[in-house]
Amino acid sequence: MILVTNSEGTPGVGRTAALLAGGRGGLDAIEAGIRLVEADTSIRTVGRGGWPNLLGEVELDAAMIDGNSFRTGAVGALKGFLHPISIARQVMERLPHEFLVGDGAARFAREIGAETADNLIPDSERVWREWRDRNVAGADLEAWPDIPLAALCRQAIDPEKGKDTTVFLTLDSKSEIMAGVSTSGWAWKYPGRLGDSPVVGAGAYADTAHGAAACTGTGEMAIRAGTARVIVLYMKTGMSLHAAMDEAIDDLRRLKGGLISRITLHAIDRDGRHRVVAVNAEEPLTYWLWQDGDDAPHSEPCETVML
Numbered sequence: 001m002i003l004v005t006n007s008e009g010t011p012g013v014g015r016t017a018a019l020l021a022g023g024r025g026g027l028d029a030i031e032a033g034i035r036l037v038e039a040d041t042s043i044r045t046v047g048r049g050g051w052p053n054l055l056g057e058v059e060l061d062a063a064m065i066d067g068n069s070f071r072t073g074a075v076g077a078l079k080g081f082l083h084p085i086s087i088a089r090q091v092m093e094r095l096p097h098e099f100l101v102g103d104g105a106a107r108f109a110r111e112i113g114a115e116t117a118d119n120l121i122p123d124s125e126r127v128w129r130e131w132r133d134r135n136v137a138g139a140d141l142e143a144w145p146d147i148p149l150a151a152l153c154r155q156a157i158d159p160e161k162g163k164d165t166t167v168f169l170t171l172d173s174k175s176e177i178m179a180g181v182s183t184s185g186w187a188w189k190y191p192g193r194l195g196d197s198p199v200v201g202a203g204a205y206a207d208t209a210h211g212a213a214a215c216t217g218t219g220e221m222a223i224r225a226g227t228a229r230v231i232v233l234y235m236k237t238g239m240s241l242h243a244a245m246d247e248a249i250d251d252l253r254r255l256k257g258g259l260i261s262r263i264t265l266h267a268i269d270r271d272g273r274h275r276v277v278a279v280n281a282e283e284p285l286t287y288w289l290w291q292d293g294d295d296a297p298h299s300e301p302c303e304t305v306m307l
């Protein structure tokens, strides 16, 4: 068994490890762990307490992937609910679809009785308002929010540099491989922007026969390169986990233009190996690792690779 989560997984990693150790399947263990991260307002990049978009609205994204059946469930740009990861799982379990966004996702969440929440905590609102008031003035402020947002979006700087989406990858006691991710996305994003996290194959992928991968950081890069999917696909072609990640990093190196910044790649394989690489990281980053036999998850340094 193995569990890999990034440092934002702190509130939930112990719970997920305990459930795996007790024989629970990966999807249950991941959902339980991510729910704790989503509810913890000290994690400012996931769930309640997450940073809002340009308009000051918290839009959440999440996805779960079952590496046995390749059923997936994802929600994007979801407003007003506490646990997007559980709503994503219910998309997988109750619908013939894989991905719901915006009003439709919220409607489904209400239909299944998902817990609502005011996800914009006062501190996030204060920081967002200060940012808005520094960047929008005069007639634009009077007309707010009916002003063009594109230029604002281009100059927006994420207040939480080095902090991310939470990603959980598991190989459980039945040797089944699952993945789950949840995020508030890029801070000050254009309303409706989806990053890689809910886009299955970009931000996460799982295949019990080969392995799983998930990304944090600049989702635009993972979408363009199909990063999580290709890591698993490269393993399917016979590459080692290590070589598959090197190949996916090479793919990222070929991206030209657009938003190029830090992206952290996490992967496990069916033999319980793992690797975490922080691409373009300007500061040291860590992740959580738990393997069967470990008393508790422990923090490990990420490798760093510059493009």
Ligand code: ASP
Pocket (backbone or CB within 6 Å): 045, 163, 164, 165, 183, 184, 185, 186, 194, 195, 196, 197, 215, 216, 217, 218, 219, 220
């Ligand atoms: N990957 C996420 C996104 O692009 C953000 C992050 O992990 O920081 O939405």
